[in-house]
Amino acid sequence: MDYRGFEGVIGLEVHAHLLTESKLFCGCSTKFGAEPNSHTCPTCMGLPGALPVLNKKVVDFAIRLGLALNCTINRRSIFARKNYYYPDLPKGYQISQYEEPICENGYLDIYINEEKKRIRIKRIHMEEDAGKLVHEDTIETSTYSLVDYNRSSVPLLEIVSEPDIRTPEEAVEYLKMLRDCLIYLEICDGNMEEGSFRCDANVSVRKIGDTEFGTRTELKNLNSFKYIEKSLDYEIKRQIELIKKGGEVVQETRLYNVDEGVTYSMRGKEEAHDYRYFPEPDLLPLIIDDKWIEDIRKGLPELPFEKIERFLKEYNLPRYDVEILVSDRSLASYFEDTVMLFPEPKTVSNWIMTELLRELKARNLEAKDAPISPANLAELLTLIKDGTISIKIGKEIFPELCSTGASPKRLVQDKGLIQISDESAIAQTIEQILARFPKEVAEFKAGKDKLLGFFVGQVMKETKGKANPKLLNELLLKRLKA
Amino acid sequence: MEDLLKLNIIELSDLLKKREITSVELTNFYLERIKKYDQYIQSYLMVTGEKALDMAREANKRIEKGEAGRLEGIPLGIKDILCTKGMETTCASRILKGFIPPYDATVIKRLHGDGYVHLGRLNMDEFAMGSSTENSAYQVTKNPWALDRIPGGSSGGSAAATAAGLCVASLGTDTGGSIRQPAGLCGVVGMKPTYGRVSRYGLVAFASSLDQIGPLTRNVIDCAVVMNTIAGHDPLDSTSIPQPVPDYTEMLGRDIKGMRVGIPKEYFIQGIEPDVNQSVKEALSILERNGATIVDISLPHTEYAVATYYIICTAEASSNLARYDGVKYGLRVEGKDIIEMYKRTRFAGFGKEVKRRIILGTYVLSSGYYDAYYRKAGQVRTLIRRDFEEAFRTCDVIATPVSPTTAFKVGEKADDPLQMYLSDIFTIPVNLAGLPAISVPCGLDSSSLPIGLQIIGQPLDEARILQVAYVIEQEKKLKKIPDRYLT
Numbered sequence: 001m002d003y004r005g006f007e008g009v010i011g012l013e014v015h016a017h018l019l020t021e022s023k024l025f026c027g028c029s030t031k032f033g034a035e036p037n038s039h040t041c042p043t044c045m046g047l048p049g050a051l052p053v054l055n056k057k058v059v060d061f062a063i064r065l066g067l068a069l070n071c072t073i074n075r076r077s078i079f080a081r082k083n084y085y086y087p088d089l090p091k092g093y094q095i096s097q098y099e100e101p102i103c104e105n106g107y108l109d110i111y112i113n114e115e116k117k118r119i120r121i122k123r124i125h126m127e128e129d130a131g132k133l134v135h136e137d138t139i140e141t142s143t144y145s146l147v148d149y150n151r152s153s154v155p156l157l158e159i160v161s162e163p164d165i166r167t168p169e170e171a172v173e174y175l176k177m178l179r180d181c182l183i184y185l186e187i188c189d190g191n192m193e194e195g196s197f198r199c200d201a202n203v204s205v206r207k208i209g210d211t212e213f214g215t216r217t218e219l220k221n222l223n224s225f226k227y228i229e230k231s232l233d234y235e236i237k238r239q240i241e242l243i244k245k246g247g248e249v250v251q252e253t254r255l256y257n258v259d260e261g262v263t264y265s266m267r268g269k270e271e272a273h274d275y276r277y278f279p280e281p282d283l284l285p286l287i288i289d290d291k292w293i294e295d296i297r298k299g300l301p302e303l304p305f306e307k308i309e310r311f312l313k314e315y316n317l318p319r320y321d322v323e324i325l326v327s328d329r330s331l332a333s334y335f336e337d338t339v340m341l342f343p344e345p346k347t348v349s350n351w352i353m354t355e356l357l358r359e360l361k362a363r364n365l366e367a368k369d370a371p372i373s374p375a376n377l378a379e380l381l382t383l384i385k386d387g388t389i390s391i392k393i394g395k396e397i398f399p400e401l402c403s404t405g406a407s408p409k410r411l412v413q414d415k416g417l418i419q420i421s422d423e424s425a426i427a428q429t430i431e432q433i434l435a436r437f438p439k440e441v442a443e444f445k446a447g448k449d450k451l452l453g454f455f456v457g458q459v460m461k462e463t464k465g466k467a468n469p470k471l472l473n474e475l476l477l478k479r480l481k482a
Numbered sequence: 483m484e485d486l487l488k489l490n491i492i493e494l495s496d497l498l499k500k501r502e503i504t505s506v507e508l509t510n511f512y513l514e515r516i517k518k519y520d521q522y523i524q525s526y527l528m529v530t531g532e533k534a535l536d537m538a539r540e541a542n543k544r545i546e547k548g549e550a551g552r553l554e555g556i557p558l559g560i561k562d563i564l565c566t567k568g569m570e571t572t573c574a575s576r577i578l579k580g581f582i583p584p585y586d587a588t589v590i591k592r593l594h595g596d597g598y599v600h601l602g603r604l605n606m607d608e609f610a611m612g613s614s615t616e617n618s619a620y621q622v623t624k625n626p627w628a629l630d631r632i633p634g635g636s637s638g639g640s641a642a643a644t645a646a647g648l649c650v651a652s653l654g655t656d657t658g659g660s661i662r663q664p665a666g667l668c669g670v671v672g673m674k675p676t677y678g679r680v681s682r683y684g685l686v687a688f689a690s691s692l693d694q695i696g697p698l699t700r701n702v703i704d705c706a707v708v709m710n711t712i713a714g715h716d717p718l719d720s721t722s723i724p725q726p727v728p729d730y731t732e733m734l735g736r737d738i739k740g741m742r743v744g745i746p747k748e749y750f751i752q753g754i755e756p757d758v759n760q761s762v763k764e765a766l767s768i769l770e771r772n773g774a775t776i777v778d779i780s781l782p783h784t785e786y787a788v789a790t791y792y793i794i795c796t797a798e799a800s801s802n803l804a805r806y807d808g809v810k811y812g813l814r815v816e817g818k819d820i821i822e823m824y825k826r827t828r829f830a831g832f833g834k835e836v837k838r839r840i841i842l843g844t845y846v847l848s849s850g851y852y853d854a855y856y857r858k859a860g861q862v863r864t865l866i867r868r869d870f871e872e873a874f875r876t877c878d879v880i881a882t883p884v885s886p887t888t889a890f891k892v893g894e895k896a897d898d899p900l901q902m903y904l905s906d907i908f909t910i911p912v913n914l915a916g917l918p919a920i921s922v923p924c925g926l927d928s929s930s931l932p933i934g935l936q937i938i939g940q941p942l943d944e945a946r947i948l949q950v951a952y953v954i955e956q957e958k959k960l961k962k963i964p965d966r967y968l969t
Contacts, residue, residue, distance in 0.1 A: 042584065042585050046805045047565075047583065047810075048565065048571070048573075048581065048583070048686040048687070048805070049564075049682075049683065049685055050585075051720065053717065081801050083801050083847070085804065085824060087807075087820060091805045092801070092804020145820075147810075274849045276844065276847035276852075278798075278847055278856055281689075281721075282721065283720050283721075284721060
């Protein structure tokens with residue numbers, strides 16, 4: 001993006017719903033989509049006298065992410081109450097962390113045009129989600145609200161970046177990498193539509209070269225990569241225009257209107273809440289010892305950015321390929337499983353990125369449910385490599401291999417698709433074709449070189465595509481130029 | 483029958499087990515007394531007679547089967563701040579009118595497990611905010627010793643009912659003195675345990691870092707017996723202490739030879755009524771005669787305790803009481819939109835003192851004021867705690883008056899919140915430090931109003947302060963119940 005002398009300054013706050021069985025402070029289920037208020041108890045309903053008890057699993061998850069993002073894991077952290085009134089918040093406060101969060105001072109590296117950029121992580125903290133208001137029609141037209149507290153106290157991690165991001169593109173790269181990390185760590189499903197992974201952005205602009213930050217606005221509830229990119233771009237441009245016209249950016253909270261592609265003010269600074277944070281007296285400070293951290297460290301999987309580096313080195317693939325393969329943990333495993341059996345990484349990568357991804361998309365499947373096994377793909381690639389079939393035949397039968405799950409070898413045999421690599425057989429067909437098209441032969445000999453393709457096509461047609469293309473080319477040229 | 487009032491819980495349990503009396507008879511005895519006397523004292527917000535008799539019948543059965551618990555068949559009164567499944571729990575507030583908890587507080591569960599009988603819900607200052615029980619939204623409880631006087635608060639209903647013999651014992655809660663002060667003013671024993679010794683689960687929160695549940699009883703043995711049931715670790719309360727519970731009756735009657743009793747010079751200042759001063763001094767000489775050593779100590783940050791307390795407790799209260807918004811339970815006053823509904827509900831639902839504290843608490847937590855008030859108060863709280871730690875290097879327990887005065891007249895301080903706040907000046911530091919303390923009757927003033935001695939212990943040292951209180955009780959042999967309730 002080019003902002004003509006200006007740059008954006010973006011800090012992101014990501015909320016990730018955690019994949020724990022139970023809620024942050026009680027034993028209620030976190031399952032999505034249950035009968036309203038069926039997953040509730042005195043604690044998550046905020047009944048008088050009920051008290052919170054910390055779910056240790058959430059701490060495990062926070063440490064996992066903290067370690068993955070190179071954070072300091074604070075040996076002592078505290079919970080705080082964030083006070084505000086809303087009907088979906090049953091206690092009148094949210095239990096969160098404010099001073100002394102569990103993780104601080106980490107970073108995540110992203111790549112823009114092959115160039116590394118480090119985005120610092122300011123903090124990661126644990127907090128509880130609120131319930132959900134349900135309306136007949138819309139909130140504006142309904143005369144009443146219903147409240148569903150099933151989501152109340154479902155655990156979240158909030159990941160706050162430093163304002164190191166300069167463009168919407170960087171923002172999206174950062175979010176994609178962060179999301180991949182959460183999924184690799186198996187602590188969040190990353191589902192943006194259901195709100196398991198959502199983002200707020202603090203945005204300001206400044207002249208390139210300035211070191212001071214400008215006044216920032218906050219964009220709330222961004223929940224798709226596409227709209228994040230668009231809304232950030234809009235907001236940066238809006239602020240630049242404003243400043244160029246001699247105006248000033250007002251500190252406020254803004255929302256993005258998807259239909260009109262613009263951001264608009266939700267509330268100003270004056271209406272901003274004073275959350276009156278203070279340490280949560282119902283919970284003791286959380287003390288984490290070295291052993292706890294080391295136990296978690298031992299269980300960490302290979303992270304996406306580590307896998308990317310390894311793939312680059314081990315398989316010598318372009319970064320573009322690697323990023324696509326690694327963006328899905330199952331796809332990456334699929335790739336590696338196939339390469340074990342067919343050790344030509346680039347070939348495997350090409351087949352995965354074109355044929356396999358196409359089939360997945362057509363069948364609306366995820367990589368973990370790939371309709372062709374790595375063994376079968378490797379077998380198919382081996383058939384091509386040893387000349388048993390042509391690439392073309394390979395691609396043609398790929399969908400069928402996916403539908404049937406059949407062994408490529410069997411299918412090729414059963415359908416009689418084995419490539420003709422017998423010189424005399426091909427030569428014989430060539431003679432037939434040349435006899436059939438004397439006019440074209442004459443034209444070729446007169447210099448119309450591109451007719452070669454025509455002859456190849458005719459031979460292929462005659463052999464139902466089974467003629468070894470390389471051999472065919474050689475023999476044809478030899479015969480015609482003779 | 484009136485002799486039953488003189489018996490402690492262990493003696494009553496013996497009678498019950500020997501079938502010399504049944505729990506139903508004992509329960510009816512107390513229900514009769516409530517009917518007869520509570521019209522004057524107004525200690526009960528609700529008498530749960532039917533429920534009590536059901537529980538008594540169950541107790542009879544278990545006694546017959548030889549399965550009696552430690553409080554089997556013993557009728558107790560419960561401060562209306564402890565959630566009890568299926569029973570309206572209002573905190574003496576209009577805003578919780580009609581709120582019926584779907585669960586039992588942990589202490590109620592424990593009492594249940596030991597076979598208690600639930601006589602009724604006892605009056606209190608609304609949300610435990612007050613020192614006279616005049617802040618109840620429903621009724622003003624009178625001091626059984628002088629009906630024109632307050633019983634203290636906020637557990638005034640518990641203290642008055644116990645003192646007038648309208649229950650064997652009761653539970654109260656203590657945030658800044660709310661068990662000890664009314665116990666002192668009504669002439670009964672009241673204990674605030676170490677913070678975390680008794681689970682707060684199901685105690686409707688006023689100030690979470692200060693609140694503790696404890697017993698109010700007519701004698702020290704009963705206090706120990708009730709503590710045996712209610713104390714102990716509870717996984718549902720994260721601030722609960724995971725330490726085993728001793729038998730609190732075990733130390734009673736043991737001599738206190740060589741025990742060092744600290745007397746903080748900051749607590750014996752002007753403002754203490756001469757009778758109170760005199761009576762407390764006499765109690766100290768009793769301890770000396772029994773072999774204890776009196777040690778002068780200093781708690782230098784005492785003068786900041788009341789201010790510190792009113793910052794911390796109001797801050798926590800402003801947050802704890804935010805949930806009473808008309809959305810989920812209790813009172814709702816409709817409005818044109820959600821904001822108006824909130825405002826109307828809270829305007830109508832909370833009394834004056836509760837509103838005052840919510841406003842104060844909201845202020846001290848506000849952005850720009852937090853550091854000057856709440857953070858500073860937290861720091862001073864640490865200093866106050868250290869004062870005690872320092873003092874306990876040279877003494878084993880600390881003795882002070884419970885309250886600078888005896889019971890004041892109804893209405894006397896009702897319009898002067900600051901004077902009211904100062905009546906808790908000796909009890910507040912103990913909550914800030916999280917220590918256990920007991921109020922034990924040590925005499926009567928010239929108007930025959932009870933005076934209490936406070937004995938403060940080190941963390942989890944409840945057994946020792948009970949032991950000291952028992953010495954005072956045995957020497958003083960004070961009248962437990964005013965004569966007029968014995969006819």
